[in-house]
Amino acid sequence: MLSDPVMKNTIKVERAKKDMTQQDLAEKVNVSRQTINSIEAGKYVPSTVLALKIARIFGVGLEEIFELEEED
């Protein structure tokens, strides 16, 4: 049986491109730094609203940041 796919994200990479800290991003999308930290670590899947806000800050499409990946 196939296992459920998990969501990966490239927030860390996008942040590096824009030279942003977790705190900068957190303030821009109005959440705590812990939240950004947990999303990057793959411990928390953000709500659609938050995901859209993050994509808008980076100026890219949602699927360039978040994608599904099959677990091994």
Added chain:
Amino acid sequence: MLTKILLPHRYQLIGWILFLPFAALLFAENYLDFSFSWLEFEFARKDGFFGSSKENFTNELALIGVFISLFLIAFSREKEEDEYIQKLRLDSLLLACYVNTFILILGTLLFYSFGYLEFMGYNMFTIQLIFIARFRWVLYKQQRSMLAF
């Protein structure tokens, strides 16, 4: 969506400040026979089976004080309340209810008569205490792991 039924953040501090004196009062009332004389009222009930018509309300004051302070601590907004914090909050509440059920079953099997009454007395605080302990612990661990970066 963020819930709107949490108290403002400052109530958390008020809760912590109130908790210690009321908990101390509850302990003193229960085990050291302490009571405030100004809380003694005549004719609180009819003379009869349960004793005289006098009733001292120190116990009620202490219990309500502890309930309210735990409520303030548990259900005040965090400084930065967001969807992730609320997920942790909900998880912790669920866990507290699970543990409470488990403790109830265990206590029912282990304690009888007045021991059971005393156990149920303590059990009134289990959900709040476990919720607060678990929620604070997860937040603390988060802070620690972030400092490691």
